[in-house]
Amino acid sequence: MAGQSDRYGTGYALPVMQSTAAIVMDGALLARELREKTRESAARVTKALGKTPCLKVFLVGDDPASQAYVGSKTRAAEEVGLQGETLRIPADESPDRLLDGVSRANNDPAVDGILVQLPLPPGHDATRVLDSIDPLKDVDGFHPENVGLLHQGRPRFVPCTPAGVLALLDRYAVPLAGRRAVVLGRSDIVGKPVAALLTARDATVTLCHSKTRDLAAVCRGADVLIAAIGRPGFVTREFVKEGAAVVDVGINRLTPENIPQHLAQSPRIRAALELKGRALAGDVDFDDAAKAARWITPVPGGVGPLTVAMLLENTVKAASLHA
Numbered sequence: 001m002a003g004q005s006d007r008y009g010t011g012y013a014l015p016v017m018q019s020t021a022a023i024v025m026d027g028a029l030l031a032r033e034l035r036e037k038t039r040e041s042a043a044r045v046t047k048a049l050g051k052t053p054c055l056k057v058f059l060v061g062d063d064p065a066s067q068a069y070v071g072s073k074t075r076a077a078e079e080v081g082l083q084g085e086t087l088r089i090p091a092d093e094s095p096d097r098l099l100d101g102v103s104r105a106n107n108d109p110a111v112d113g114i115l116v117q118l119p120l121p122p123g124h125d126a127t128r129v130l131d132s133i134d135p136l137k138d139v140d141g142f143h144p145e146n147v148g149l150l151h152q153g154r155p156r157f158v159p160c161t162p163a164g165v166l167a168l169l170d171r172y173a174v175p176l177a178g179r180r181a182v183v184l185g186r187s188d189i190v191g192k193p194v195a196a197l198l199t200a201r202d203a204t205v206t207l208c209h210s211k212t213r214d215l216a217a218v219c220r221g222a223d224v225l226i227a228a229i230g231r232p233g234f235v236t237r238e239f240v241k242e243g244a245a246v247v248d249v250g251i252n253r254l255t256p257e258n259i260p261q262h263l264a265q266s267p268r269i270r271a272a273l274e275l276k277g278r279a280l281a282g283d284v285d286f287d288d289a290a291k292a293a294r295w296i297t298p299v300p301g302g303v304g305p306l307t308v309a310m311l312l313e314n315t316v317k318a319a320s321l322h323a
């Protein structure tokens with residue numbers, strides 16, 4: 001977990017892209033900086049262990065988004081000097097094949113970190129699979145032992161996207177202690193762990209979900225608003241307090257068929273749709289929310305690249321724990 005002070009060192013001028021009102025928090029740039037540091041720590045650990053730390057990724061089925069994420073994780077691992085291996089399992093294989101693969105990876109001293117890409121296809125019991133991962137190789141931080149440690153404030157592996165959110169807020173020196181934070185979405189992957197991390201940093205945290213009443217009003221009370229609900233462009237200016245920090249965790253794939261009407265006007269999204277027939281959009285209507293926010297993350301180029309950077313950090317940490 002990030003410490004009270006700025007873990008990533010803001011000893012030099014913050015690189016900022018200035019929109020009309022808001023500072024755009026550049027996750028791609030921070031991810032590159034973090035990956036350089038990980039390259040150095042990976043080299044140190046490789047020397048100490050006499051072997052290259054290895055991340056083993058399990059990909060079940062052929063979901064295009066999951067394939068793209070897994071490809072970028074293993075490529076990034078190789079780029080910083082780690083070994084990235086993927087075991088692809090067809091969606092119609094018996095769920096035992098995945099459990100067996102995880103068990104082998106648990107017992108293989110060559111493997112330091114294990115990641116099972118989610119969501120799993122129907123027929124798989126994700127809880128059973130995540131529970132079966134050796135907690136000392138659980139670089140996603142989803143095993144109940146690691147979840148418990150995180151919530152007790154003594155994290156071993158911090159889940160990657162929440163760790164990226166905190167890294168970005170720290171990098172831009174967004175104040176957290178004593179501030180009101182609202183987290184939209186209560187998933188195990190993002191909402192719950194990000195709420196735990198913000199609580200540990202002395203923010204006053206409200207965790208919202210589909211049954212929350214007066215959602216926009218609750219969000220307008222936030223100094224720090226984290227959106228992780230998987231609904232493109234859901235957070236508009238009406239949700240954002242003047243001067244708030246808005247972090248967009250959503251990665252929604254838009255096509256001309258599924259684009260919400262209010263996003264169809266965005267020049268960036270229109271250009272991407274015209275060029276490629278598809279576009280990425282976050283949970284935040286960026287152009288609208290940026291009118292009120294002081295800090296805001298873009299999609300793409302915000303939290304997404306940090307998820308991968310944090311996974312690499314966790315893999316090096318796993319390798320050093322095994323040493």
Ligand code: GUN
Binds near residue numbers: 115116140189
């Ligand atoms: N699917 C979406 N985000 C994640 C993540 O952080 N880890 C895994 N394993 N699957 C995901």
